[in-house]
Amino acid sequence: MKNKELSPKYDSNLVEKNKYENWIKNGYFKADINSLKPPFSIILPPPNVTGKLHLGHAWDGSLQDAIIRFKKLNGFDTLYLPGMDHAGIATQTKVESKLKEQDLTRHDLGRDKFLKEVWKWKNEYAQTIRQQWAKMGLALDYSLENFTFNPEINKLVNSVFVSMFEKGLIYKDKKIINWDPKQKTALSNIEVIYKEVEGKMFYFKYVIEGTNDFLEVATTRPETMFADQCLVVNPNDQRYLKFVGKKVINPVNNNLIPVITDDYVEIDFGTGVMKCTPAHDPNDFEIGKRHNLAQPICMNEDGTINELGGANYNGLDRFAARKKIIINTKKMNTFIKEEAIKHQVGFSERTDTIVEPYLSNQWFVKMKTLAQEVLNLQNSNQQINFFPERFNKVLEKWMTDAYDWTISRQLWWGHQIPAYYNKKTKQMIVSLTPPVDLENWEQDTDVLDTWFSSALWPFATLKWEATKFSEYFERYYPTNVLVTGYDIIFFWVARMIFQGLVFTGKKPFKDVLIHGLVRDEQGQKMSKSLGNGIDPMDLINQYGVDSLRFFLLTNSTPGQDIKYSEEKIRSSWNFMNKLWNASRYLLMNIGDNFEPQIISNETLLNKESDVDRWILNEFNKLNIQVSELINKYEFAIAGKLIYDFVWTKYCSWYIEFAKVNLASTNLSIVNSTKQTLFYVLKQILIILHPFTPFITEEIYCKMNLKNSIMLEQWCQEKFNFETEYINYVVDLISAIREFRNSNNIKNVSSLNFTVTNLNDKNFEIFKKNFEIINEFLKSFVNSEISFENLNTKDVSSISINGYFLEILNSQFINKEELFKELQAKKIELEQEIKRSEKMLNNSNFVEKASSEKIALEKDKYKSYKEHLLAIEQKLQNL
Template sequence: MAKKTLSKAYEPQISEGKWYQYWVDHDFFHAEDKSDKKPFSIVIPPPNVTGILHMGHALNNSLQDITIRAKRMQGYNTLWMPGTDHAGIATQNVVEQELAKEGLTRFDLGREKFVERVWQWRTKYGGVIINQLKRLGSSCDWQRERFTMDEGLSKAVREVFVRLYNANLIYQGDYIVNWCPRCHTAISDLEVEYKEEGGFLWNIRYPYKDGTGEIVVATTRPETMLGDTAVAVNPADARYKDVIGKDVILPLVNRVIPIIADDYVTMEFGSGAVKITPSSDPADFAMAERHNLEIVKIMDGNGAITAAGGVYEGQDRYECRKNVVEDLKAGGYLISVEPYSHNVGKCYRCKTDIEPLVSRQWFVKVQPLAKAATAAVVKGNTKIVPPMWEATYYEWMNNIRDWCISRQLWWGHRIPVWYCEGCGKVIVATHDPDHCPGCNGTKLRQDEDVLDTWFSSALWPFSTMGWPEQTEALKTFYPTSVLITAFDIIFFWVARMMMMGLYIMDDVPFKDVYIHALVRDEKGEKMSKSKGNSIDPLEIIDKFGADAFRFTLAALTAQGRDVRISEERIEGYKFFVNKIWNATKFSLMNLEDYAGGAVQANPSDESLPDRWIKSRLNKVIDDVTKGIDEYRYNDAAMSLYQFIWHELCDWYLELSKPVLYGKETPEKKLAAQHSLFVVLKSSLQLLHPFMPFVTEEIWQTLIDDGSSIMVSAFPKPEAQYEDEAAERQMAIVMEVITKIRNIRAEMGLPLAKKLKVVVSAPDEEMTSLIIACKRYILNLANVEKLAFGEVNEEAKNYATGVVGSIRLFVLLEEADVVGEKARLEKEMAKIDKELAVVSKKLENPSFMEKAAPDVIRKEEEKYRQFKEKYAALEEALKRFGITG
């Protein structure tokens, strides 16, 4: 190799942009629709166009990129499909706020102009999060980037709507829905967040019409009484047996309403009687359906009282509450008020109190779809990892309610339904009709509503690939290999993609679903801007580099757990990046005269460390490959960390220094260089999915043949590297070295002092191993003389160490009887404890009878070794005139 060097330290700011551009320029991210390679595909959970990258995105996309980069290197035709969703409410809100600054509302612009304005906003700001994903290193196929409002995806939306409608799986009707009075739209059940709030429980008397008394009801929302159309009691409630069917007079309104019986009513709560407001409460609405009750709509889209509310008309719901309470009090109807804590639904977008409201909306009938989606997971066509989330998925699928898909917004996919003004016919079509197929009239009016954003997101796995066209991409990449996402959108997205994929494509959208953790701060709290505890991923990248950041996320992601992240932790992995950098720098210095893989070293020139490190490499390749395949990213990351830092750097490089410095034969040096090169190169490749930038930077210097690490072949375990004997022998040598270092430290011998050591090995095999590895012991334990034999029984100036059946005697400057005695006794006490545990087992007849034979053998071997070690230490102690 020619003389090559790396700069003093790795500089992420310089490398990251450079190599990302290089990859893009070389089209490495691009997947071919047709290829001989096996396909591997992932669709990105599309972030909102309004979004900016947060920790959750960073984790999610790091894991996807690790998987996709590994698979790409493993020779798959890999597609990572990127894009964003149009985020109906959020985006509309953003643009409305922008307009507000100009003193305008969307109504001033009108629908068409407003939508145009949103598109302008999207063009200008919609790419922000995409660019942030690039900063992370995401290797998405950007040529295929999609947006849920794209022409193609919009076509898919219409097509699906029409199909579902024709299959009677979409219907329109007047039902109670969650209404956000601020966003002015219906939202789905999932988009309501419940928060416990302190409120009051008002107890109100409703007099019987016949004047014979009264019934008491309790409510947390007194204003809704304006819309009451019944009072309900439990049919089994003896207290009210006789009043069922009686009428009461609704106070303030003076409407006559019946007392009905329904199982829904809890006898134990309050008075056991409950007021029924079908227009303002989902449960009451359901009861109204059961009992054919009148529905009096008392609230409008602004949360204000309608004309049906009589004198309260026009009042805001909370203003009205105050007035109603006062009037009830004045009329003598209010019995009591007690503080009461209850759940209040909030709009997940703007946190405004949700108002359950009866209105005309579109719904998807989900039961039939959910059935298939459940079955697919039961059958294992889609595997959820970790399996614990299956329960959550089933639970929701089994209790699913129809999905309200219409939104009273302007930004989104307009519902493909037209009404003929002539004959009133409802036309549902994929293409805008120009005349009514019923009466031929041309006065058609399209439905004003748009679809829930999640409706288009649910189609993402196939709409992004060109459906409804039967594209090559679909044939190659659907179903996708895996969906990687966080648990908080299992219901919103995963479940709905399953339903739509199965219905439309007749196949699951993904073979695996990997559910990862949520990122929290050091204290375990969910990060949020309002709490001020959020860490900006871009700041982290600027500060520590994308590689350190990605590696941290991977290393902390244990399956199913939360990830608590702190800068301290990231810094630790930045040090790891630095370690890799310096190990390479060292390697380059010692590979100057090495011809790469061109010259094969003679196996007989390989040292024990050479054989050992390659055998270890094999294990790490296996760990990393399996770790990524099984979504145990943390195991893969930790295995690499341990191997590179503690085995490669701490041991192998140290052991190889003399050979590399030319202190042995050129043949042996070549063998060491070869091992070093192979292990370093493979390590970089294994690291690449986790740390794409630094590994490319190093590759370009180390390999320097115009190739890129990101499309190099991912390492596979090599049979010829497998060497159990080398691993076993190295373990002994390493332990001998560690033991001598340990004695040095414990006996307070200065590090600079070269030691004299006598080794007593029990047999030929051990003796020759120690002889063969003598130079390693001399170097790494700083020993100047290593002799074989025994020490004199009276010699009190030796410290004794035992490694397996090998005994080590370290010559002390002068007899340190006290220090050595203490040291030996401490170690013996430790062994004694172990020995007690083992012998207790071996003396237990039940154990000997019932335990597995290999366990018994193992325990016996343990016993033998402890005993041997103990005896050796005891003997050493005897030299000091004391017996253990």
């Protein structure tokens, strides 16, 4: 059959066109639930439907897809399951911002109409995300695609919620939580990002009732003083015991509040007196419970001061109120001072608003039991394997210190909590089905934290239901590996583990591959605020997805960040181009009637071309190493080995050796070389396919083999030929080429080298293959070797892996020309030495010049003298 030709130039846009659609059309990505092959599954971490995918998504997807394609080639029935996350706060924020452009709020629309707008947003961005998955070449089984807010998932989420409530793992309570005043919703502890900021500590006088005495109190949040219930001192603090039981005047509202004692207050911290505001601080809340204090809230949900602020402050933003408090207390002489400080302040992960500790009635997951389940698993022989292993310690730390998880959110977009309240009696029921007399009940308006539904993802996506296990669940759960970033180990990984254990009795995945962040070329985290983000689609349009994937994968070390480098992406493109040109050469030179034959140890055992055996040996070593490395998720090392083999051993050496063989009159050698060229290229394409799926498919399909490289199998043949001496030939040719270049010796000049310092093993290899080694040297570098003793010191030496090549200088050095060059250099140096001596002996220079300049001149003088001495020695030798 006539071979198809590759175009003269590699064009990634043409190469990558239509291939993805063809793979889907032929069902190459679909899992086969009835397959006899062993199953292997990965669940795609669902991206938020809030916008386009970024470079981090491209990295994450490249890793997962490389694993899936590798396993498929190794005979597994693979499932790579796609899906997206409804991303409650993030998506609602985006849609509300869009409405704001039309001078509308969600309240103007009402809940139902607003949710329709969010679904429109979701459908628009879901389509964009699918297009980007296709661009990246992700081998996803779209027949099982899911969404964290699909009706089926909603049923499961409700079922899980009710089950956890009935088991006592979910409860509702009034506690201090993290509150986002911009989005007006509760946040869990891990959704708060702490930043060190410059702030102020403010000091106020709380005057003792009926006296001129006062207690000095410091706070960073004066706006909460409207809800102060008391001042607190340590019961052992002798300074303040006389004030205990008395009342002080709150400087912001003149309310009388008592002075009490509690061991929480540290005598030697600050003034030793603290104000207690139970509804606005978690520690104050605990003191309030111990002393039965009231819990008034002085702030509205949007961060403005409520009626407790009185006419002067009611309706003011919390920070505007803070400024006004300082002004007014200065007038009243109750302000003492302010100090600049640096302190940790919590910000909302989604809106970047300063979080407010806030007393609120919320739903919580009781973490103690669930965290212990995770710890028990990780201390058993069934533990989940982390790559790298150190992240298991991170998980264990999170679980050891886990707080109860706030799961209710004051949003409209999300899974509405299946709790109902009687309009008259206020009785609460938690149920999968609404009460029969629904008109007398109202459903809880809160929705669940997005991570609650995401935590069910590994089994929710596999058609798992509360009452039965599906065939997909039975075959593909636990999933084999989760690939994710280290920044969501607790957000998502830990929660999937304990939800999986509780509701399936099994861990959700066997391995967790942790990767880092993609940073810019200066090492900074990519972000919108810094404007240093890179759109992966722009890179794909310029360099092709194969080049981007190869860059991401060959720089991917488990647990480590990647530093973005366009230079490295260009280098990846150059590698694609090198592979393209090598493949084009092969297809043009094997002949139209070429028919590939089976290659094995036996079929090549008696062939005459050792270079064919050598490249098969080298590929065998690569194949074993790459398989082991990918199974340990060491893509960076595996990719670099493949790169070196393809670029250096196959393209730079074997093809050059093959050109000599193809010109041979011995047809057996010609055929052997053609078969080996073809076979090794095919194996290169297979081993590269997980890294670069498009170019490998394009070249493979020009080789008249199967309909797609995705139908191929990873090489199982083992080669072990005695061709070690070829590596010596490669080393010799490389060393002699470098020697010629550095000494400007033209290739037409024949050189004779002596091999010295050989150990027994090396001597045997040279002796056994002496004639053929010299044939290669004559062909490639117009040189030859011998074991002759040169008996002179007038030689040059080249060190090569424990032995030396020596050559008489007279072979390549023209003594008369060299003598003239050295004599001229000697005169030049003598002049420089005289100039330097004159300068250093000049008192004006020594007195006026800087010490650095004097030192520099002395260094030059020393260097000139040493150089002159060396030249005089060379002249003497000549």
